[in-house]
Amino acid sequence: MTEDSITITDLTVGEQSTLNELLKQLADKTPRNLLRAAYYDGKNAVRDLGISTPPNFQRIATVLGWSAKAVDILNRRCNLDGFVVPGASVDDFGMSDLWSDNYLDTEAPQAGVSSLIHSTAFLIATQGDTEADEPKALITAKDALTGTGRWNRRQRRLDAFLSIIDSDEDAKPTEMVMYLDGLNVTMTKTRGTWSVDRREHKFDVPVEPLVYQPRLGRPFGSSRISRAVMSLHDSAIRTVIRSEVSAELYSVPQRVLLGADESAFKNSDGSIKTAWQAIIGRIWAIPDDEDSATPRADIKEFSQGSQAPHVAQLRAWAQLFAGETSIPISSLGISTEANPASAEAYYASREDLISEAEGTTDGWTPAWRRTAIRGLQMLNDWETVPDEVQKIRPKWRSPATPSRAAAADAAAKTIDKFPWLAESELGLELYGFDQSFIDRAMAEKRRQNGRQSLTEIRAAIEDARPPADANA
Numbered sequence: 001m002t003e004d005s006i007t008i009t010d011l012t013v014g015e016q017s018t019l020n021e022l023l024k025q026l027a028d029k030t031p032r033n034l035l036r037a038a039y040y041d042g043k044n045a046v047r048d049l050g051i052s053t054p055p056n057f058q059r060i061a062t063v064l065g066w067s068a069k070a071v072d073i074l075n076r077r078c079n080l081d082g083f084v085v086p087g088a089s090v091d092d093f094g095m096s097d098l099w100s101d102n103y104l105d106t107e108a109p110q111a112g113v114s115s116l117i118h119s120t121a122f123l124i125a126t127q128g129d130t131e132a133d134e135p136k137a138l139i140t141a142k143d144a145l146t147g148t149g150r151w152n153r154r155q156r157r158l159d160a161f162l163s164i165i166d167s168d169e170d171a172k173p174t175e176m177v178m179y180l181d182g183l184n185v186t187m188t189k190t191r192g193t194w195s196v197d198r199r200e201h202k203f204d205v206p207v208e209p210l211v212y213q214p215r216l217g218r219p220f221g222s223s224r225i226s227r228a229v230m231s232l233h234d235s236a237i238r239t240v241i242r243s244e245v246s247a248e249l250y251s252v253p254q255r256v257l258l259g260a261d262e263s264a265f266k267n268s269d270g271s272i273k274t275a276w277q278a279i280i281g282r283i284w285a286i287p288d289d290e291d292s293a294t295p296r297a298d299i300k301e302f303s304q305g306s307q308a309p310h311v312a313q314l315r316a317w318a319q320l321f322a323g324e325t326s327i328p329i330s331s332l333g334i335s336t337e338a339n340p341a342s343a344e345a346y347y348a349s350r351e352d353l354i355s356e357a358e359g360t361t362d363g364w365t366p367a368w369r370r371t372a373i374r375g376l377q378m379l380n381d382w383e384t385v386p387d388e389v390q391k392i393r394p395k396w397r398s399p400a401t402p403s404r405a406a407a408a409d410a411a412a413k414t415i416d417k418f419p420w421l422a423e424s425e426l427g428l429e430l431y432g433f434d435q436s437f438i439d440r441a442m443a444e445k446r447r448q449n450g451r452q453s454l455t456e457i458r459a460a461i462e463d464a465r466p467p468a469d470a471n472a
Contacts, residue, residue, distance in 0.1 A: 003023060003027065003172055003173065004020075004023050004024040004027040004028075005020045005023055005024065006019065006020070006023060006173065006194075008187055008194040008196060009194075010194065010195070010196040011185070011187075011196060015178065015180070015185060018150070018160050018178065018180070019162065019176075019178060019187075021150065021160075022148055022149070022150065022160060022161075022162035022178070023162065025148050025150075026147075026148040026162065026164075029144065029148065030145065033117075033118045033144050033145050034145070035230075036117050036118060036223050036225045036230075037117060037118075037145070039067040039068075039225050039229075039230055039233060040067055040068050040071060040117050040225060041068075042063040042064070042065060042068065044230075044233075062237055062240050062241050062244065064233060064236055064237050064240060066229075066232075066233050066236060066318075066321055066332055067225050067229060067230070067233050069327070069331060069332065070224055070225065070229060070321075070325040070327060071113060071116045071117055071224050071225065072113070073327050073331055073353070074116060074224065074325075074327075074353065074356060074357060074360065075109060075112045075113050075116055077353065077354065077357035077399040078112055078357050078360050078361050078364070078396065078399065079109075079396065079397035080104070080108040080109075080368065080394055080395070080396060080397075081395045081396065081397050082095070082099065082394075082395045083095055083099075083368075083372050083392050083393065083394055083395060084392070084393055084395045085388060085389065085391055085392050085393075086391055086393075087388075088388055090392065093376050093380065093386075093389055094376060094379050094380060095372070095376065095392075097135075097379065098135075098137055098139070098372070098375050098376060098379055101135035101136075101137075102135060102137075102138065102139040102140075102375075104139065107139070107140075107141055108141075108368075110141060111123065111141035111210055112210070112364070114141070114143035114144070115210045115211065115212050115221075115364070116212050116223070116224040116225075116360075117143075117223060117224065117225060118143060118144035118145070118223060119144070119211065119212050119213070119220055119221040119222050119223040119224075120144055120209050120210060120211045120212065120220040120221055121141055121142065121143050121144065121209075121210045122141065122142040122143075122144075122147050122149065122161065122163075122207050122208065122209055122210065123139065123140075123141055123142075123207065123208045123209075123210055123367055123368070123371040124139070124140050124141070124142060124161075124163065124179070124206060124207050125137065125138070125139050125203070125206045125207075125371050125374040125375045125378065126138045126140075126184070126206060126378075127201070127378050136378065136379055137375040137376070137378035137379040139371060139375050141210075142163055144220075146163065146164040147161065147162065147163045147164065148161070148162055149161035149162070149205075149207060149209060151209075151219045151220065153219070157204070157205065157208075158179075158205045158207050158208070158209065159180075159181060159205060160178065160179070160180055160205065161178070161179040161205055161207040162176060162177075162178050162179075163176065163177045163178075163179070164176055165177060173189070174188070174189040175187070175188050175189065179205050179206060179207050180205065181204055181205055182200055182201060182202065182203075182204065183198060183199070183200055183201070184198070184199045184201065185197075185198050186198075186199070202383075203374055203377065203378070206374055208366070208367035208368075208370050208371050209367060210364055210367045210368075211363055211364075211367070212224060212360060212363060213359075213360075213363065214363060221363075224325075226324070228324050229321070229324055229325060232317055232320055232321045232324060233321070235317050236314060236317040236318070236321065239310055239313045239314045239317060240310075240314065242310055243307055243310035243311075243314075246307065246310065247307070314334065315334050318332045318333075318334040326352035326353045326355075326356045327353055328349045328350060328353070330349075350400075353399075354399045354400050357399030358399055361394075361396045361399070364394075365393070365394055365396075368394040369392060369393060369394060372392055372394070373385055373389060373390065373392060376389055376392075
């Protein structure tokens, strides 16, 4: 567990106070963040009510992936495809290098998952060590288990951030970086002694929170794995466990043998038959005993317990869970549709999820925008950011068509109404092509147009040339 205070003698009074404040905040939030991570990873211990699970079945390892599904299915519709500047190309400022050097095509989805699990993740832009083969502008993502910040409500940004870089085997920090306004303070513990290194810069606090569902009073938002989600998850797991217990108890039909004496359960040598011999053996061929009050043994069989009540209850939990998370119930593995839905019905069943994805990307846009601007400033050594770059915006794939196949279908319908888009970069973007393909396609189009123009010029020259004199 993270310590809630660490005394480092080389820090100033203000720095020490800020450090302890951030450490305490991180320690206070860690238990709930670990709990939500456990739900996402399927490692949470189900809450036993004391009546649903017999003692012999309490160690059943039952896992349900609904909490992870709630996070992943939303994150799959929040795809960052790059950045754009109206009226200009972002490549003119080095955006392609910033994107590829920092693997943002894979880093962005990971940051999104952490944001949805813990309510916030953090984007950090720093100047990389080029001698150590780092990018000149380094963009990294941090989750809420190893980073926390102090929000300035008036300026609407962080004015302090603490990042735990490394810890010992007891989870005690051994290396930390505290980002202050214009100052990075690196603290390293070696052989029990803390050393401090300070580095000034011109980038304010170079950290941006990537927040899910922020609201007044909660600037760091709320987790996608809410209390309601966790409660429904627990209830569904208990239902699954009860169905497992029922299946185990009734896997062998239960019978009652009436009117038989103990000899029916003995071997020829007088030893008692085992339980399995009694179940699968030939003990049912019992002779009549005319001298007994019950001359003929009678066997009764209990019908096997039905799984239908468990299935119905699990479907009810799934419906409540789907309503809470705005995801289709079919995505939880329980479908109530006998036939495939129409395209309109399919879209309608996902309308809430699409709206949720749009709201999520709207909330993430400021953090990605500011991070991209700060990264370009570091990459190009700008003292001030050009006005044109201030207009940069993240480009999100449409949440209604998250797959490229769906995007291509939607693009065909759009271009059918606006044919002029087919000859533009925007038309290719609608089809879901990445920027490298678009650049190559437009370059090839320019080459073909150049060849056609050259052919037309040659033809015009030939037409304008006077005919040769036949008598010459």
